[in-house]
Amino acid sequence: MAEPILRVTNIIAGYGPISVIKGIDFNAYEGEIVGLVGPNGAGKTTFLEALVGNIEIREGQIHFLDKRIEGMSVMKRRKMGMVLMPQEDYIFPFMPVKRNLQVAAVLSRDEEKEELLDFVYGLFPVLKERERQIANTLSGGERKMLSVGMCIMANARVVLIDEPSIGLAPKIVTALFENMKTIKEETGKTLILAEQNVKILKIADRIFGLEAGKIRFCEKTEDLDEAVVKELYMGE
Secondary structure, three states: OOOOOEEEEEEEEEEOOEEEEEEEEEEEOOOOEEEEEOOOOOOHHHHHHHHHOOOOEEEEEEEEOOEEOOOOOHHHHHHHOEEEEOOOOOOOOOOEHHHHHHHHOOOOOHHHHHHHHHHHHHHOHHHHHOOOOEHHHOOHHHHHHHHHHHHHHOOOOEEEEEOOOOOOOHHHHHHHHHHHHHHHHHHOOEEEEEOOOOOHHHHOOEEEEEEOOEEEEEEEHHHOOHHHHHHHHOOO
16 A cells, blocks of 8 residues: 555644643545544644644654654645645635635746646636635635635645634535545545534545544544444534
């Protein structure tokens, strides 16, 4: 089997004296969707922040593309191809939609930028329709689409997405998740989604269950008992 594109070994991280992440082992392979589920306070956001370097880890190792990165800056990790879409809007609110997408592509090669933009507009036609509109005037669902589009424009190898379904209507969540499947299938990107919405079980290849800062299970989605995961890890 191929080596993981991202491999995490026994990391501990937190805020001040408090360890939120307590010895996590985790891996993700190229071209898969990995779901990270767990109740509020389980440590999902802290884990993603530690992966991209927003939080320093206290112990353990992070390998990305076969290189240890735990000592690298956020920008170095970004240049290597890892980007985080946080829970809050990942946009420049006072710029037009198209300019947001163009700025997000600053590290992409020039010959790729138009191709990436066409892909984003094909995935989210509403962004093409609204390309001259100021970003903070978009609806909540449209802003989320723009955030995902900016991650695509960044042309990262691994995209970390924190609770993308928060605040969205069920139909929009379904459409957004289907688009994430398309991103995986058509670009080969690795998507890691921290999520409490049960619909993650419909699109993820594997699921990690996080509780009290520790990984409690890792299974292929097809092998999981959906009802048990819902009850114990998703607060549904």
